[in-house]
Amino acid sequence: MKSKQSLLMPKTVLFVLFTALAIMALFPLYALFLGSLKPATEFFRYGLNVRWDFDLMSLHNYQSIFEAKGAAKHYFTWYKNSVMITVIFTILSLLLSSMVGYGLAMYQFAGRNFVFSLVLLTMMVPVEIIILPLYKEMIALRLINTIWGIILPFAVAPLPIFFFRQFALSLPKDFMDAGRMDGCGEAGIFFRIMVPLMVPAYGSMAILQALASWNNFLWPIIVMRTTDKFTLPIGLATFLSPLSDNYDVLIAGAVLSIVPILILFVFFQRFFIEGLTVGGVKG
Template sequence: MVGKKRNWAVTIPLVILFLLFAVFSLFPLFALILASLKPSTELLRFGLNLRLDWDLMSLKNYSFIFQGASDYFLWYRNSIVFTVLFTVLCLLLSAMVGYGLAMYQFRLKNTIFLLVLIVMMIPVEIIMLPLYKLMIGLKLINTVWGVILPFVVAPIPIFFFRQYLGGVPKDFMDAARVDGCSEYGIFVRVMMPLMAPAFAAMAILQAMNSWNNFLWPMIVLRTNDMLTLPIGLSSLLTPYGNNYDILIAGSVLAILPILIVFLFFQRYFIEGMTAGGVKG
């Protein structure tokens, strides 16, 4: 009984503390939602705040978006297409590279892994100009592939999958070979199901990075019908008028896809991150 009382004495304050942290972290989101219901004049006067002024709050900003007065849903569709293609290709290709580095022995294996670590340390901004010239040479400017291909095999997912597979016994591969499975079949039928937590963790992170990506798409994309949501929303701010009300309402709707992805994969997220952070 004494031990249970001590456990409760420690657990209850921790639960209260974490609840306070959770409520505090949700304040910006709550303020953003409230701001999306107010006119721009109110935002310019008081900024983001938690004031509940029912006389000023309405759904006019959202109705403006849904009435098609801007290209918002065109940008939304482009962002979804870019994010889905990038996430699927990045997970598949990076997982194959990480799998090869973790499970096979070959010449220059450690050198290749060292190069992956070096690329992780290089800021993306440094290689923007060479990448841009490469996209011009390949005639991929203002295309989906011009946005996706330069980063589709990313060093961070490669490192993550390599570390995750370092804790997977190679006996699974040997057993599959005995059963007559090919090397590609081993990866698809045996290893990929075992890598489900790692795929889920990386799916959340890579989808979020692609969805919020601003600088590279802004450099590559030229026409309005190809713009992604971050670039399209930024175009609402001009020297001739700042549509903060529409911008904030659009930002609230932009949160939904990433929220759905996280809720869908959250059961695997912690497991994948903790398993991928250590080498077995």
Template sequence: METIEKRKWSVNSVLLVLLFTLFGAFAVFPIVTLIIASFKPAQELMRFGLNLKIDPALFSFKNYAYLFTGESLYLTWYWNSLLISAVFTVLCLLLSSMVGYGLAVYQFRFRNLVFVLVLVMTMIPIEIIILPLYKLSITLNLINSMWGIILPFVVAPLPIFFFRQYASGLPRDFLDAARVDGCTELGTFFRIMMPLMAPAFSSMAILQALFSWNNFLWPLIVLRTNEQLTIPIGLATLLTPYGNNFDMLIAGAVLAILPILAVFLFFQKYFIEGMTAGGVKG
């Protein structure tokens, strides 16, 4: 019986490995295709489209050179996206974690109502609130600026909910010990609770950095000049009714993957732990 069970387990393991290998190949296929296409001339892309065909005679770095020569603003767009994503992610993690921590730890009037409102906000599409946000941005003189992109979403409902769920599962003994030692509430949060919430911070750092880096609709509405554009909007300007620069577009898209990939590799250690813990505790 033990031998039969072991064989069943081995067959199941092989099937699972094959299944996940297939899923992994399916997920990686578009990226590999994009990387190969980034070294091909535009004429080749127009004739045959995206494919896995590798012809050394056609491969060159000209597409990448075009991004950094002439009147190209690619480096400016890249810097704008890096700066906005970094500032947005840091502020969003800091403020959202404080709100979520407060909803989880402190007892105050209308606490449950506030939490319900946070949940309701997660169900409202951004398209519904774009007009009032735009009018508010005009009133605050935030149009065509970095802060016009960052401030409207810096305290997001999803991170608040996530941090609240995670903080609800943390032991209260640490809080009591810190208060007995005379630590202030802010000191308790920054010195005690933030290190304990490291997995939650790692998970939300990946998600919020990805959201900010790929954000297209709101920056498209707020930004006005070419020098202020971000990567998604800047690459979209390469497609016009008068000509499509697919070679530069694909090469720019490949380079745009690198920052998010670096963020994921840096925070991946705690990513799964933070997602699972934040989802089941509370």
């Protein structure tokens, strides 16, 4: 009886602790949602707060966005641009990075460790350092003000390569040998056998890569020139200017921008947790 109580106590403490952490993590979203229902004058008076005032709360800010009024007239164009870039970037990044990570894990070739060392070294280089040479390269390739100018420079990133390599190391090579014995080529082994086994890794990286692309601000603002090509983070930033501060529409637009990431996480959370726990184990 005593042992059961001793086991129950740590679980209760952990439950209370993680519940408190979850509330702390969700509290800013709660405050943001309440702020999106209030006029901008309320924000200037009290800031972003959690006071319920039903006389002031309405869906007017969301109505302005859906009716494309004033500063929000390009909002859904920016939304569409962000969705398109995020989808293409995530698919391309997962495909290419998984192939590189799989190759580094499963094949023995001259310079393999050196290539992997370069991948690790690249992870230590801040993106701000390579912004200028990347910008010159995009000009030379005539990719300025195009979605490919945002997608291609970071489509193969060191973090996904490292993650897929570590995950692939946990997979038995017997599957590859069995595939070769059945007459399957190396591409077939990868796409027919290994890709299904790496689904948890794909789920984890899908969330992380999509989130990185969706929230990316620095590189798109450098590459994009015209308003109709802006992504959502850049477009939301234009709501604030020396001439006007559209905080009401900005906060409502920020709330709507969270929806795709929440949907993505709901669908991939099982793979996300499984991929993070399994990927770091070799055996």
